[in-house]
Every structure is written in structure tokens, then in C-alpha cells.
Amino acid sequence: MNINEKLSTLKYNKDKDSHLSVDNNICRKCIKKVCTYICPANVYEWNDNSSSLIIRYENCLECGACKIACEKNNIQWRYPSAGCGVKFKNG
Amino acid sequence: MENKTEVIVIGAGPSGVSAAIVLARAGKKVLLIERADNAGDKNMFGGEIYTKQTLEIFPNFIKEAPIERPLTEQGFFLINNEDSVKFSYKISPEKEADSYSVIRSKWDRWCVQEAQKAGVIFAPKTLVKELIVENDKVIGIQTELEKYYSDIVIIADGVNSLLAKQIGLRKEISDCDVTVNVKEVYKLNKEKIEDRFNIDEKSGYAAKILGGPLKNMFSIGFMFTNKETLTLGVGISLDDLKRLEKKPYELLEEIKKHPSVSNYIKGAEVIEYSSHMIPEGGYNKMPKLYKAGVMVVGDAAMLVNNVHFEGTNLAMLSGKIAAEVATEALNSGDYSEKFLALYDKKLRESIVIKDLITHKDTVSFLKKHIKTITELYPEIACEMFKVVTSASNEPKKIIYRRFFMKLIKSGVIFKSIPLGLFAIRKCLEK
Ligand SMILES: Cc1cc2nc3c(=O)[nH]c(=O)nc-3n(C[C@H](O)[C@H](O)[C@H](O)COP(=O)(O)OP(=O)(O)OC[C@H]3O[C@@H](n4cnc5c(N)ncnc54)[C@H](O)[C@@H]3O)c2cc1C
Ligand code: SF4
Ligand code: SF4
Numbered sequence: 394m395n396i397n398e399k400l401s402t403l404k405y406n407k408d409k410d411s412h413l414s415v416d417n418n419i420c421r422k423c424i425k426k427v428c429t430y431i432c433p434a435n436v437y438e439w440n441d442n443s444s445s446l447i448i449r450y451e452n453c454l455e456c457g458a459c460k461i462a463c464e465k466n467n468i469q470w471r472y473p474s475a476g477c478g479v480k481f482k483n484g
Numbered sequence: 485m486e487n488k489t490e491v492i493v494i495g496a497g498p499s500g501v502s503a504a505i506v507l508a509r510a511g512k513k514v515l516l517i518e519r520a521d522n523a524g525d526k527n528m529f530g531g532e533i534y535t536k537q538t539l540e541i542f543p544n545f546i547k548e549a550p551i552e553r554p555l556t557e558q559g560f561f562l563i564n565n566e567d568s569v570k571f572s573y574k575i576s577p578e579k580e581a582d583s584y585s586v587i588r589s590k591w592d593r594w595c596v597q598e599a600q601k602a603g604v605i606f607a608p609k610t611l612v613k614e615l616i617v618e619n620d621k622v623i624g625i626q627t628e629l630e631k632y633y634s635d636i637v638i639i640a641d642g643v644n645s646l647l648a649k650q651i652g653l654r655k656e657i658s659d660c661d662v663t664v665n666v667k668e669v670y671k672l673n674k675e676k677i678e679d680r681f682n683i684d685e686k687s688g689y690a691a692k693i694l695g696g697p698l699k700n701m702f703s704i705g706f707m708f709t710n711k712e713t714l715t716l717g718v719g720i721s722l723d724d725l726k727r728l729e730k731k732p733y734e735l736l737e738e739i740k741k742h743p744s745v746s747n748y749i750k751g752a753e754v755i756e757y758s759s760h761m762i763p764e765g766g767y768n769k770m771p772k773l774y775k776a777g778v779m780v781v782g783d784a785a786m787l788v789n790n791v792h793f794e795g796t797n798l799a800m801l802s803g804k805i806a807a808e809v810a811t812e813a814l815n816s817g818d819y820s821e822k823f824l825a826l827y828d829k830k831l832r833e834s835i836v837i838k839d840l841i842t843h844k845d846t847v848s849f850l851k852k853h854i855k856t857i858t859e860l861y862p863e864i865a866c867e868m869f870k871v872v873t874s875a876s877n878e879p880k881k882i883i884y885r886r887f888f889m890k891l892i893k894s895g896v897i898f899k900s901i902p903l904g905l906f907a908i909r910k911c912l913e914k
């Protein structure tokens with residue numbers, strides 16, 4: 394079962410704005426890009442063409458791991474607006 | 485003043501709801517705030533709630549709460565590359581189980597309903613953006629829409645506690661102080677669950693899984709039987725995920741495929757995937773717990789005993805103690821930092837901080853010996869059972885000798901000495 398299939402089991406209410414943001418200038422200098430593998434929802438993907446981070450914030454599980462993991466402290470992290478984001482039925 | 489109450493509790497998890505209900509029972513006015521539409525919708529855990537501490541807050545829970553199963557059998561799987569050794573502790577069916585499996589969306593919601601019956605005002609779908617601080621004293625909260633004021637604020641906003649951080653009680657946590665957990669819930673009919681785990685409708689099975697795909701990292705797998713669902717998950721220290729460049733959901737996939745686990749979930753549909761962190765920093769990373777007008781409880785205060793997988797019980801206890809201190813403060817009209825220091829004192833007299841102190845260096849010790857624990861022990865345990873159970877064509881003496889040589893070569897005995905000494909020290913320590 395791949396991550397997209399896993400995420401498809403979840404209910405989300407998409408927030409209109411992203412609750413996650415980064416400064417791509419800092420990401421460009423980041424070698425390990427840990428956010429692209431430690432995230433349990435595969436939210437972050439490095440795009441070589443645009444030299445920037447793709448952030449699929451609508452898939453976020455609101456765990457908070459990325460903000461701690463980023464060694465450059467580059468993730469502006471907040472909760473989605475009340476009533477938005479993920480909803481667990483069987484947590 | 486408009487929008488003013490006696491106590492505001494932020495977060496309707498086990499710690500917040502316990503604080504709120506204890507205050508309401510003491511006749512205090514409490515506003516319980518939760519960012520989710522319904523309590524529990526943002527929460528996930530293993531998991532099991534513990535009977536003793538839960539009864540202290542909810543004396544009626546066994547009869548009335550939406551519990552899944554009493555956990556009458558606790559298993560441990562030591563898994564190697566392909567084989568495994570499993571053992572379990574099973575209690576007599578006449579005895580009260582020490583814990584029950586629950587599903588957070590149902591459990592948290594029931595707890596909040598109980599709190600409402602006791603007089604707590606519940607405000608769901610309300611996100612606290614920040615605390616209002618005046619003259620170094622917390623006097624209220626700012627939500628997305630408005631301001632609310634109170635004599636005391638109790639911060640129960642969980643592992644990420646942006647609010648304890650805002651007022652400087654807590655520093656940014658580091659990657660060695662949390663585990664990232666992912667789990668899946670499987671739909672499986674009651675009979676199948678009961679057959680697969682050798683249980684009946686009045687019993688339940690839980691297991692911890694060590695080694696295999698999780699070797700060489702500070703990690704554990706977990707499995708819980710619910711009424712008509714099964715839970716399987718893994719938790720891995722964030723520093724190890726970074727170090728090994730692992731994706732948490734891929735580790736979960738590897739555990740699912742392991743022959744010691746795969747048959748339990750065979751043919752069962754995954755109905756939900758989820759993730760949540762556990763604070764693992766323990767006593768050394770515990771923040772300051774109070775300040776004028778405010779106290780921090782539960783995961784927000786890092787009150788988790790990760791050696792014994794205890795979180796909800798310490799959350800409930802800390803919530804209860806904070807509520808008792810808040811009641812005294814309200815009665816005497818004193819919300820100063822000096823008065824609220826009583827919360828710290830009482831928490832230290834309880835098992836919450838006593839146990840955290842006992843294990844203040846355990847996680848860092850276990851991390852140093854993680855290869856022995858997660859790789860060597862499962863391997864040697866499997867090897868030992870193989871010696872005893874496989875009827876091969878070789879003479880037994882040769883098999884014994886080979887096993888003995890393996891014991892020597894692997895250094896398992898030598899490597900176990902520090903672990904043994906550590907355990908002895910823990911028992912003797914003051
Ligand atoms: C995978 C996993 C397995 C676990 N297994 C077990 C187990 O088997 N047994 C056990 O005892 N413990 C277990 N735990 C630990 C346990 O879940 C926690 O210790 C416990 O939930 C802590 O309770 P809490 O009330 O402090 O925090 P939480 O339960 O996290 O509750 C915090 C609440 O605050 C809300 N909130 C956060 N910020 C805001 C805000 N700004 N405004 C409004 N609301 C907000 C959240 O939505 C949430 O409802 C496990 C944890 C995990 C992740
Ligand atoms: S780890 Fe931090 S700095 Fe690096 S790519 Fe990710 S967000 Fe950018
Ligand atoms: S909070 Fe968790 S799920 Fe959301 S982006 Fe960060 S790591 Fe991924």
C-alpha cells in the first residue's frame with residue numbers, strides 16, 4: 394500500500410491557505426532535505442525544475458515532525474484554521 | 485468583564501478534559517476549548533487507557549464509556565529478519581483488566597460529554613492563536629475570532645504545545661525528544677479478531693513489536709485489538725528517521741509484511757491511516773510547569789513515561805492535580821506564580837514526576853544499546869528456540885556447541901552486563 398493509498402483513507406477539510414511555508418532560498422542550500430522523507434504524509438517534494446519545495450499542505454496530518462526535523466528551522470508551522478485539516482475517525 | 489470565566493482549559497485530550505471536569509465538580513466555572521470540530525477528531529494514540537487512573541476521573545467509565553476491549557493479554561514480539569519469538573502475559577478472566585483499548589474520536593467525545601454534564605462549557609472548533617499576557621501574567625486567550633479572559637489558564641494542547649512555547653515555558657523540542665508514529669486501522673469482523681488472537685468478546689490482546697525492520701533504531705511496533713477493528717503501527721525516534729533516511733510509512737509496510745504479523749491483518753481492509761508524535765524527552769526536557777495565571781499539563785509538559793508506554797494516565801493525573809491547585813488558587817484569590825508553584829510540588833509528590841525521574845536517563849541509555857536490544861536479542865532468542873525445537877540430522881552436541889559459540893561471538897552476555905547493572909541501579913537508586 395503506497396502513501397497515496399494510505400492518505401486516501403482519510404477525511405480532510407481543505408483550508409483555503411497553507412498552514413505550512415518555507416523560504417526556498419534556504420531550502421536551495423539544504424543538502425539533506427529531511428522534510429522530504431520524514432513526513433508521514435509525504436507533504437514535501439523537491440522540484441528541481443523550479444528549484445523549490447512543493448508543499449501539499451492539504452495532505453498534512455498535523456503531527457509537527459517537520460518543524461522539529463528541519464535543521465535550518467525553516468518551516469513556518471501552525472495549525473490549520475479551526476474546522477479545517479485532517480479528521481481522524483479511528484485514532 | 486465580558487467573556488470572562490474562572491478557568492480556561494485549552495485542549496480536550498485526556499489532560500484537558502480531566503482538569504476541566506475536576507474543576508467543574510468543585511463548582512468552578514470552566515471553559516474547555518478544542519480546535520477540532522468534535523473532541524478526538526485530531527487525536528490518535530495506540531492505544532490503551534489505564535484502569536486505575538481513568539477510574540479516578542471517570543468512576544463510571546467501565547460501564548458507560550465507549551470502550552473497545554479490556555486488554556487481558558499483553559504480548560511481546562521479538563522479531564528477526566524472518567523468524568520471531570513471541571510471548572505474552574495473560575490475566576485471569578475474573579480479574580479487572582489493567583487497561584482498555586479505546587478509539588480516540590469516540591473516547592474523547594464521551595469524556596467531554598461527561599465534563600459537560602458536570603457543568604463544563606465546551607467550545608469546539610475553536611483554535612487558540614495565543615495567550616494574552618499582561619505584566620508577565622497570563623490573563624486570557626486570543627482565538628481566531630475573539631478574546632476570552634480567565635483567572636487561570638490551563639495549557640493542555642498536546643505534544644506540539646505552541647502555547648507553552650509562546651510564553652517561554654518551553655523551548656523548541658529537538659528531534660531526539662520525539663517519536664513519529666504512524667498507524668493503520670483494519671476492519672475485521674469480531675469472530676475473526678477473536679479467532680486470530682484467541683480471545684472472546686470479554687477480552688482483548690495488545691502487542692509490542694521489537695526488531696526486524698525496526699532494528700537499530702529507537703522504535704517500537706504496536707498492535708491493539710478493538711471490537712471490530714485492529715490497529716497496527718510503528719513509532720520511530722525522529723533523529724533515527726533522519727539518520728537512516730527512512731520514511732515512517734515504509735517501515736510500517738515492512739512490519740505488515742513480516743511473517744510474524746502479516747496473518748493477523750490478512751484480508752482486512754485498511755480503513756484509516758494516521759500519524760501523531762509522542763514526547764520522549766522525559767524529565768530532563770520537562771518544561772517549567774507554571775507561571776502567574778497558567779499551568780501546563782499532559783503531553784504539553786512532556787509528561788510521558790515512554791519506558792512503560794504510559795501517556796494518557798499521566799495526562800489525566802496532571803490535569804487532576806492542576807485542577808486541584810487551581811481550585812485552591814480560586815478560593816484564595818491568588819493566581820501568582822508563587823501560589824501556582826504548588827502544582828509543581830504536588831506533581832513531584834505524585835507518580836507522574838517520580839516515575840519520570842526514575843527514567844530520566846533510561847531513553848538515552850537504551851539508545852546507546854539499541855543494536856543489542858533491537859537486533860541481537862531477537863536474533864539470539866530466535867536462535868535459542870531453533871536449537872530447542874528443530875529436529876535436524878546433526879547430533880545435538882554439535883548444535884549446542886554452535887549455539888554456544890554464537891553466544892560468545894555475538895558478545896550478547898558481555899553486552900547484557902551494562903543493561904543488567906542499569907536495571908539494578910534503577911531499583912536501588914533513591
Ligand atoms: C502512536 C501513539 C500511541 C500511544 N499509545 C498510548 C497508549 O497506549 N497508552 C497511553 O496511555 N498513552 C499512549 N500514547 C500517549 C497519549 O496519547 C498521550 O500522552 C495523551 O493523549 C496526552 O494527552 P493530552 O491531553 O496531554 O494531549 P492530546 O491528547 O494531544 O490533546 C491535546 C488537544 O489539544 C487540542 N489543541 C492543540 N492545540 C490547540 C489550540 N491551539 N487550540 C485549541 N485546541 C488545541 C488538540 O486538538 C487535542 O485535542 C500514545 C501516543 C501515540 C502518538
Ligand atoms: S529540511 Fe528545511 S531547509 Fe531543508 S528542504 Fe526541507 S524545509 Fe527546506
Ligand atoms: S506536520 Fe507532519 S504531516 Fe504535516 S507536513 Fe509536517 S511532518 Fe508532514
